[in-house]
Amino acid sequence: MSKRIAGPEIERLIQLLAKVPGLGPRSARRAALHLIKKKDQLLSPLANAMGEAVEKVRICSTCGNVDTADPCMICTDPRRDDATLIVVEDVSDLWALERASAMNVRYHVLGGTLSPLDGIGPDQLNIRSLVDRIAGGTVKEVILAVNATVEGQTTAHYITDQLSGFDVKVTRLAHGVPVGGELDYLDEGTLAAALKSRTTF
């Protein structure tokens, strides 16, 4: 705002809300006003929830997930299969896979992808701890669920190399047509991969 129309506390709230992904300067003002109007039902509980998150959230020292416990809920869940480990780039990927509820297994969060130009080498990612986990001998299959980008694939190749000395199967996610997707809108690479990996009907 060019002109100050409210106390500094409200303007600071708007400025900080504008940094939340999904909100811009304009929607941050709307959000701030809504929060202020619903002070008791929303603003106050949200302030408390955030304060608690600041206090309690930590990175799991085993898998790199974020949680309020270390080791995290997934690492300590006794009903999960220890023999399978899904490697993801980011916690958001772990959450996405968990929402799909596809497999009841363990995870390992790399924290990014190899990107030499940005100064991100193997030491900046959780690759050493991954190798250590595999060296433990319990894991029989590592599923590389990295993004299908150049960086993701480079990282996948590097990890495969690092794990070549261990008795572990390394797999990757299937390429193909997204469920509900229309062929017309798909790129050639995906279509070619989907054709190549066709299955019996």
Add this chain to the structure above:
Amino acid sequence: MSKRIAGPEIERLIQLLAKVPGLGPRSARRAALHLIKKKDQLLSPLANAMGEAVEKVRICSTCGNVDTADPCMICTDPRRDDATLIVVEDVSDLWALERASAMNVRYHVLGGTLSPLDGIGPDQLNIRSLVDRIAGGTVKEVILAVNATVEGQTTAHYITDQLSGFDVKVTRLAHGVPVGGELDYLDEGTLAAALKSRTTF
């Protein structure tokens, strides 16, 4: 999330963030993860800013604006013209007019529009306090900057009635073509109003 993948504190944060206008369930997860990753730069300051807003924000007893002071910054600003009062439905309208910086005057926030079907009569809005302000005698012009909706116009007519006994000029915002707008996309009502209120070039 169907399956619990993180501590209750994180899930509560996501649930509350999803209630912020502009964020849905999906973007709330993204926002929560971003906030957690930027704990010191964003989550912690935002939690504090919200806590402070909970503590300090109040409704201005003079005009109905929200601020951390009562009377608010606008009501106490000595450089504003006391003779002109802009009546708006909501604080967001006040903020929008202030951003336009069109006039350095005072405001009065109604807190809604008359809507008998929803049980909103004159007593549910800040109309009594508006009449009291006008009765003070300082205000010479009341600009009804209510929305150009049926409810807004009904409210405007009611207020005009209430103020008919006082020596005060009641005006409303001009109807016309929005600046930067294309005639082709405008409704007939706006075009007719713009033609009727045409000015010399």
